[in-house]
Each structure stands twice: as structure tokens, then as C-alpha cells.
Amino acid sequence: MDTLKQLRDELETEYQTTKRFLEIYPDDKNDYRPHPKSMKMMHLATHITEVFGWAGFMLNSSELDFAKGGMEPKVLLTKEDLLQVLDKNYKASEEALKKANEQDLEPTWALKNDGHELASWTKYAAIRHSLNQITHHRAQLGVYYRLNDIDLPGSYGPTADNPNF
Numbered sequence: 001m002d003t004l005k006q007l008r009d010e011l012e013t014e015y016q017t018t019k020r021f022l023e024i025y026p027d028d029k030n031d032y033r034p035h036p037k038s039m040k041m042m043h044l045a046t047h048i049t050e051v052f053g054w055a056g057f058m059l060n061s062s063e064l065d066f067a068k069g070g071m072e073p074k075v076l077l078t079k080e081d082l083l084q085v086l087d088k089n090y091k092a093s094e095e096a097l098k099k100a101n102e103q104d105l106e107p108t109w110a111l112k113n114d115g116h117e118l119a120s121w122t123k124y125a126a127i128r129h130s131l132n133q134i135t136h137h138r139a140q141l142g143v144y145y146r147l148n149d150i151d152l153p154g155s156y157g158p159t160a161d162n163p164n165f
Helices: 003-023 041-051 054-059 079-099 123-147
Strands: 063-065 108-113 116-122
Touching: 003 041, 003 079, 003 123, 041 079, 041 123, 054 079, 054 123, 108 123, 116 123
Parallel strands: 063 108
Antiparallel strands: 108 116
């Protein structure tokens, strides 16, 4: 089994789907949130674009310690900004996955805060987790779109707005 090819293929599928969602991003709704505890729409969309860079980051590091910096959230303002960051991060992760070998997926990768370990996985499992994060947060963005009467593109099949997926 070629695990790296499977990860690259899934990353590319998620990229194409996410790109369709961001191509219809409404710049006039950056501050929209469905609940006071929810992220604002632009913050959520920005986070999704950032997650596309995680596979590359994980393959080239052993941890992320939030207290020590290293991954500062970007401030994006427009649909064009989102699409540029999405493309940049996707390409970086795609390139890292192309250069990697199966053994590169075996070491441990950890999330920490000031040295305290919050979570730890093999690099393979960490990358899988990041792919799950893309799906999860894109579904959240879909709810935001639905609540704002924005037609939803298909993700894994048709939607009520796009029945001919």
C-alpha cells in the first residue's frame, strides 16, 4: 500500500472541494457568526486554509508548542486572500508529501502548550487528523453559508443547491 499517495490523493480531493467553497466566499460576511461562541466566518475560513499547510509542517517538525509561536494565525480580509493562502499551503503540503518516504510517517508529532503535551500522534496519524479537521471545519462553513442563503457546492455528492454534482 502506498500510504503517501493515498494522503496526497485525499489532500488534493479536499483541496478541490474547499476551493469550490472559497470561490463563493461572501466578503461582506467576514464578521458573521451564528452564535456568540462561534468563530467569525473569516476566521473560520482562514483556519481552513491554514490547515492545508499542516501536513508539510508536520513532516518537517516534531511538534508545535503554542506558547513558543511558530504558527501565528493570519489575518485575511478577502476571498482572493483565502484562495491565495489555500493554494500556497496546499502546494507546500503536496510537495512535502511527494518528498517524504513511508518511514517519515512513523515518528511522533506532538501539540504542546508551554511544554505541556496536549496531544501526540505518529506523523501519519497527525496528518490524518489534519485532513479530518479540513472536513470538519468546511462542514461548519457550509452551515454558515446555509444560514446566509448561500448556495452550497457539493462536497462528496449533491446538495439541495447543486443536485447535479
